[in-house]
Amino acid sequence: MTTPEKPERLPALRVTGLKKRYGANTILDDVSLDVPAGQVVTLVGPSGCGKSTFLRCLTWLDPPDEGFVEVEGRPFGREVGEFGSVRLQSSREVDRMRPRLGLVFQQLNLWPHWSVRANVEAPLRIVLGRSLEEARGRADDLFARLRIGDLADAFPTQLSGGQRQRVAIARALAMNPAVMLFDEPTSALDPELVGEVLGAIKELALTGMTTLVVTHEIGFARSVADRLLFMDGGRIVLDGPPGAVIDDPAHPRARAFFDKVLSRRSFISAKPMTGEQA
Amino acid sequence: MTLDPAVVLDSWPLFVAGTVVTLQVSAIAFVGGILLASAIVALSFSGGWIRVAIQVYLGVLRGVPFIVLLFLVHFGMPFAGIRMPAYFNGTLALTLYASAYYSEVLRATVLGLPRGQWESARAIGMSRSAATRHIIAPQMLRPALPPTVNSTITMIKESSVMSAITVGELTYQGLVVQGNTFAPFEVFIAVAGLYWLIAFVLSRVAVAVERAVATGQGASARRNAIGERYLALDARAG
Numbered sequence: 001m002t003t004p005e006k007p008e009r010l011p012a013l014r015v016t017g018l019k020k021r022y023g024a025n026t027i028l029d030d031v032s033l034d035v036p037a038g039q040v041v042t043l044v045g046p047s048g049c050g051k052s053t054f055l056r057c058l059t060w061l062d063p064p065d066e067g068f069v070e071v072e073g074r075p076f077g078r079e080v081g082e083f084g085s086v087r088l089q090s091s092r093e094v095d096r097m098r099p100r101l102g103l104v105f106q107q108l109n110l111w112p113h114w115s116v117r118a119n120v121e122a123p124l125r126i127v128l129g130r131s132l133e134e135a136r137g138r139a140d141d142l143f144a145r146l147r148i149g150d151l152a153d154a155f156p157t158q159l160s161g162g163q164r165q166r167v168a169i170a171r172a173l174a175m176n177p178a179v180m181l182f183d184e185p186t187s188a189l190d191p192e193l194v195g196e197v198l199g200a201i202k203e204l205a206l207t208g209m210t211t212l213v214v215t216h217e218i219g220f221a222r223s224v225a226d227r228l229l230f231m232d233g234g235r236i237v238l239d240g241p242p243g244a245v246i247d248d249p250a251h252p253r254a255r256a257f258f259d260k261v262l263s264r265r266s267f268i269s270a271k272p273m274t275g276e277q278a
Numbered sequence: 279m280t281l282d283p284a285v286v287l288d289s290w291p292l293f294v295a296g297t298v299v300t301l302q303v304s305a306i307a308f309v310g311g312i313l314l315a316s317a318i319v320a321l322s323f324s325g326g327w328i329r330v331a332i333q334v335y336l337g338v339l340r341g342v343p344f345i346v347l348l349f350l351v352h353f354g355m356p357f358a359g360i361r362m363p364a365y366f367n368g369t370l371a372l373t374l375y376a377s378a379y380y381s382e383v384l385r386a387t388v389l390g391l392p393r394g395q396w397e398s399a400r401a402i403g404m405s406r407s408a409a410t411r412h413i414i415a416p417q418m419l420r421p422a423l424p425p426t427v428n429s430t431i432t433m434i435k436e437s438s439v440m441s442a443i444t445v446g447e448l449t450y451q452g453l454v455v456q457g458n459t460f461a462p463f464e465v466f467i468a469v470a471g472l473y474w475l476i477a478f479v480l481s482r483v484a485v486a487v488e489r490a491v492a493t494g495q496g497a498s499a500r501r502n503a504i505g506e507r508y509l510a511l512d513a514r515a516g
Contacts, residue, residue: 059401091406098403105401109394113416126412127403175402 010073012037012210013058013101013179018067020050020057020234027053028064029234035179035212040205042221042242043214045231046257051214052106054231055183059103060094071100072178099127102177106184108168110156116143117152120171128175142170146200161189162196169200173209180204182213198224218246218261230254285461286468296451297472303369303447304434311376311433312426318377319384320410339378345439347371352443368440368447372433379429387422388414420491427484431477438473448472 013035020028027050035041045051057064060077069076076097081087089097111119117139124135143149146166156164165185172180182201186194198220205211205224215221221228221242228245230238232253238245246262249255286293322332339347351374352367362370391414399409441450452469456462 061397061401095400095403095405098401101401103398103401105394105398107392107394109392109398111395111398111413111417122412123402123404126408171402 009037011035011070012039012072013212014068014070014073015058016068016070018054018057018064018069020053020062020064027234028057028067031067031231031234031236033229033236035210037178037210038208039227040211040225041213041227041229042225043212043229043231044216044218044221044257046253049231050234051231052183055103055181055212055214058181059098059101063088071097074100076100095127099123099175100178102172102175102180104165104168104172104180104182104185106188108164110164110167110171112156115153115155116148116159116167119156119167120174123171124174138174139170142173146170161193162200165189165193165197166200169204173204179210179212182211182215184214184216186215186217216261218258222246230257281464281467282461283464285459285464286455289455289459289465292451292455293448293468293472296446296448296469297476299365299445299447300434300437300473301476303365303372303437303440303445304430306369307372307376307433307437308430310373311380314373314377315380315384318381319388322381322385336378336381339375344371344375344436345442347375348439348443364440364443364445368437368443368445372437372440375436376429376433379433380426383422383425383429384418386425387418390421391417420488423484423488423491427481431480434476434480435473 011034013033015031015033018028018031019026029050031050031054043051043054053062056062057067058069060069063077068078068080074097075089077094078086078088111122114122120139120142121135124130124138125132130138139152140149143152146169148163148166148170151159151163151167156167159167169180185197185201189197194217198217201211201213202220202224213220213225225242228238228240228242229236230245230249230251232251237251238249238254245254246258249258318332318335321328342350348368348371351371352364355362355367395413395417396409399413400406404412437447438449440447441453444450448469452465456465459465
């Protein structure tokens with residue numbers, strides 16, 4: 001399961017004491033997490049437990065009130081200055097670090113006015129300042145790898161859900177991120193597409209890419225992930241190998257959650273008709 | 279009574295001159311108004327006193343009748359030591375007035391785009407200005423076009439108020455001809471017809487542009503989308 005990490009190597013992602021409040025509600029309550037390079041982590045939890053907010057804080061789309069994010073040992077968003085004072089990074093500094101985190105949104109948010117090729121190449125040109133040849137080469141490599149080469153000149157609205165997902169992955173991967181982040185990649189999908197999309201993420205995970213997936217797909221967590229985190233009330237309450245956590249959750253809320261999710265899944269597979277309602 | 283078209287036809291140079299001036303001041307107010315409105319909308323997403331200042335600016339301009347704004351500029355500015363011709367003052371007032379209405383249009387258009395478009399651009403590392411230029415602005419054209427045309431037609435008709443400060447636009451020339459001929463019916467039917475013609479041509483052009491944008495998978499838009507927009511960038515990091 002978990003590969004033993006070399007002690008001298010910095011974690012790909014380190015989160016320390018992340019806190020986020022909206023008014024009187026505490027959404028994230030002191031979340032800390034180390035993800036070693038190459039690890040595949042799934043984050044599960046009931047709706048409203050803070051898992052999507054966690055990704056938004058991590059990527060600084062919603063800056064957390066407190067806490068630190070480090071990507072490969074480099075501070076992102078907030079850092080401790082020379083004399084121990086905490087300093088917010090400038091938007092320039094934040095922008096420079098952002099490509100290191102490859103976020104795939106739940107709604108994907110491909111840019112509809114650009115072709116698939118432009119969706120992948122333009123950020124390379126605009127953000128990383130790559131030459132046209134470099135960008136093209138990188139995009140073609142990714143198109144081949146994700147098997148979407150024949151779609152390069154299509155527009156996002158012309159693609160199926162699964163194809164779009166692959167384009168979104170290609171767009172994020174092109175920036176050569178240290179960590180790939182997926183926000184509920186399957187919950188907006190037609191049930192028929194779930195397998196295809198999870199397959200694409202699995203392929204990615206098998207290449208050794210450090211990956212954090214927010215998902216409800218317990219089967220995916222069990223078969224692909226090295227590690228499962230269960231979040232409840234803005235805290236990570238369980239953290240361990242997926243099999244052990246799912247089969248014997250040492251937390252009452254988690255036990256109830258897994259019972260419900262697992263029974264619902266068997267219900268769906270017993271009655272294929274429900275798949276067509278989405 | 280009978281209508282005598284000769285009254286109008288004899289004075290055609292004045293009608294042409296008035297139409298030209300109306301088109302001129304409207305074109306200037308359109309370009310200036312859109313530019314001002316773009317800046318206003320971009321700034322309105324920042325916080326603090328800038329946002330308050332913009333709210334005051336828009337509130338004042340939308341709460342004041344155009345003729346009052348025109349009088350403020352034309353009769354007020356000389357007291358501040360700024361003495362400019364009526365043509366200049368009228369165009370300035372119209373530009374300010376238009377900027378308030380275009381601001382509303384552009385702001386509503388931006389807010390109408392899915393928030394994820396901005397967020398995915400920012401999350402991948404684009405700066406605010408890069409995300410605005412490459413992701414938001416190109417997607418605004420289609421939804422912004424119809425309300426922009428509407429506001430522009432209103433603005434063109436509003437420019438007739440400049441006759442009150444002797445700017446030689448269409449309505450003013452109509453008044454002149456009417457004063458010479460004492461044939462108000464003929465004259466103002468002609469004036470009305472010319473305003474209608476301007477609005478008609480404008481809305482036709484808009485429909486054509488809209489169609490070209492809407493069938494955006496067509497030749498030029500496709501070329502644009504596939505490459506030229508970002509190929510033309512000066513590639514540099516940051």
